[in-house]
Amino acid sequence: MREVNLKVGLTPKHPCSYLPGRLEQLLVLLDRELLCPQGYEQLLTAGFRRSGSDIYRPRCQACQACESLRIAVADFVPGRSQKRILRKNRDLRMVLSEHDKPEYFELYRHYINQRHQDGSMYPASRQQYEGFLLCHWLPPVFMEFRAGNRLIAVAVTDLLSDSLSAMYTFYDPDEEHRSLGTFAILSQIQLTKNLNKHWLYLGYQVDGCRKMNYKQHFRPHQRLIHGQWQTMKDGA
Known part of the structure; x- marks a missing residue:
């Protein structure tokens, strides 16, 4: 999908969410007819992303640091450390839910207020949670991870025709030793496979950005560089 065919707006410059000392601008989609699962899946291939019910893409004149990343799940093979994480979390039970539950926000608030006190999402609020994760034209699914009956992690995920999109994962900070962020992605890869x-x-x-670097360890993966998806393999 070519950007010239889209109706978009450009935000004012504001402090970058990822790289300190830099400013960012975002393209925000104005085409209301594309605010649907089919339109969003097309836009994902062009490097767009959703936040709440809005669709955006970074557009910074002097910086190209943000690169969309996707995994062809049929080609993915977990590495040794990822296999260890899978074994470490064998006791967890995963449940899919289509409904937002009060306990999700309680876990989200605990996670944000413990782990992200230096970010724009702090302090967590119900309004900010809903505005960031929920979407009126594409209700997400919630991947619950439970130890017994105790909720310890939630991976908010968008299900589309040919893909899944990992929206956000939050977890109990006391369970950090489990590497739940990585485990959630491994679980999303398996769910993508299971759904064909x-x-x-x-x-x-x-x-x-140190907080974003975990994504590059899932290989092979593809990155959108100068408008073309390029495959990154081991050592790339």
């Missing part, structure tokens, strides 16, 4: 879909989109990879 081809792609798992992981959002933006920013090599200069």
Whole structure:
């Protein structure tokens, strides 16, 4: 999909969410007819992403650090450390839910207020949670991870015709030793396979941002570079 065919707006410059000392601008989709699962899946292939019910893409004149990343799940093979994480979390039970539950926000608030006190999402609020994760034209599914009956992680995920898109994962900070962020992606890869879909989109990879670098360890993966999807293999 070519950008020239889209109705978009450009936000004012504001502090970058990923790289300190830089400013960012976002393209925001104005085409209301594309605010649907089919339109969004097309836009994902062009590097767009949703936040709440809005669709956006970074558009910074002096920086190209944000690269969309996706995994062709049929080609993915977990590495040794990822296999260890799978074994470590064998005791967890995963349940899919189509409904937002009060306990999700309680876990989200605990996660944000413990782990992201230096970010724009702090302090967590119900309004911010709903505005970020929920979507009126594409209700997400919630992958619950439970130890017994205790909820310890939630991976908010968009299900589309040929792909899944990992929206956001939050977890109990006391369970950090489980590497639940990585485990959630591995679980989303398996769910994508189980549903006979081809792609798992992981959002933006920013090599200069330490908090984002975990995504590049899922290989092989593809990155959208200068408008072309390029495959990154081991050692790439």
